[in-house]
Amino acid sequence: MQHFTIGRTPAMPLLDPETWRQVRIEYSKGVADAAQQEAAEKLMSNHAAVLRDLTNPAPKSQIELPRLPIAVGDFVDRALAEVVRRLGGGRSEPASDKEAKVWAETAQLLSARLQSTCDDMRHHPHFKNRAPDMSVAAVASMRKVLEEMASPLVPPNA
Numbered sequence: 003m004q005h006f007t008i009g010r011t012p013a014m015p016l017l018d019p020e021t022w023r024q025v026r027i028e029y030s031k032g033v034a035d036a037a038q039q040e041a042a043e044k045l046m047s048n049h050a051a052v053l054r055d056l057t058n059p060a061p062k063s064q065i066e067l068p069r070l071p072i073a074v075g076d077f078v079d080r081a082l083a084e085v086v087r088r089l090g091g092g093r094s095e096p097a098s099d100k101e102a103k104v105w106a107e108t109a110q111l112l113s114a115r116l117q118s119t120c121d122d123m124r125h126h127p128h129f130k131n132r133a134p135d136m137s138v139a140a141v142a143s144m145r146k147v148l149e150e151m152a153s154p155l156v157p158p159n160a
Contacts, residue, residue: 022049025083032090037139042089044136045144049082056111067114070107077104081151088147109151116141
């Protein structure tokens with residue numbers, strides 16, 4: 003497993019390259035439209051940075067959004083892989099109730115962090131000159147998957 007550090011925080015394991023290779027293979031077999039493809043490729047190419055952001059104990063932006071504990075980083079990473087898998091039409095399930103909760107929390111946080119328009123970013127002083135994460139259609143595709151993954155945390159009749 004690869005490890006990375008966040009400032010002075012302990013190292014966190016990333017999914018091994020073989021696992022991500024398998025996710026890429028599964029994704030590539032799926033029937034993804036252009037927006038799903040854009041979203042999946044963006045997440046695959048940036049997954050380590052996204053993982054660091056979602057588990058960053060001292061974020062510099064969007065500090066109002068609570069991050070996930072580094073201790074569950076392996077579940078967060080598996081949740082990111084599952085987003086890619088589902089964008090390609092595949093699906094797996096979390097191995098435990100704890101992992102399911104982390105997947106749902108990951109999905110909620112990632113959805114809140116996504117920015118698809120310059121208007122989204124003008125409300126955040128750190129992002130005034132930053133380009134959107136991806137196209138509006140790609141963000142919509144990703145948010146659809148994230149909403150599905152977050153559903154265990156959404157109360158019935160909400």
